[in-house]
Amino acid sequence: MINRIDKNKVKVCCGKKGCPVVERIDDTFYKVTDDDGNSIVIKKEELELMGDAVTTINEDQQLLNG
Numbered sequence: 001m002i003n004r005i006d007k008n009k010v011k012v013c014c015g016k017k018g019c020p021v022v023e024r025i026d027d028t029f030y031k032v033t034d035d036d037g038n039s040i041v042i043k044k045e046e047l048e049l050m051g052d053a054v055t056t057i058n059e060d061q062q063l064l065n066g
Contacts, residue, residue, distance in 0.1 A: 022047070 003011045005021065013019040018035040025031055030047050033039040 001013045001015070003013065005011055008024040009021060011019050011021050020035070021033045023031045023033070025041065028043055029041050030044060031039055031041050032047070
């Protein structure tokens with residue numbers, strides 16, 4: 001579930017503890033903050049690829065385990 005905090009900030013929750021916040025800094029950079037307050041600043045293109053990265057890792061794990 002994604003909850004809008006304000007115009008440039010959303011909270012990404014999966015129903016468990018630890019909901020990261022994604023904030024647009026400008027047209028190029030985004031800040032991702034975890035529930036411990038740790039954060040990274042990454043380019044928009046890199047953030048968009050995160051879902052694909054998780055899928056790729058999961059597919060590789062399934063192949064290795066199967």
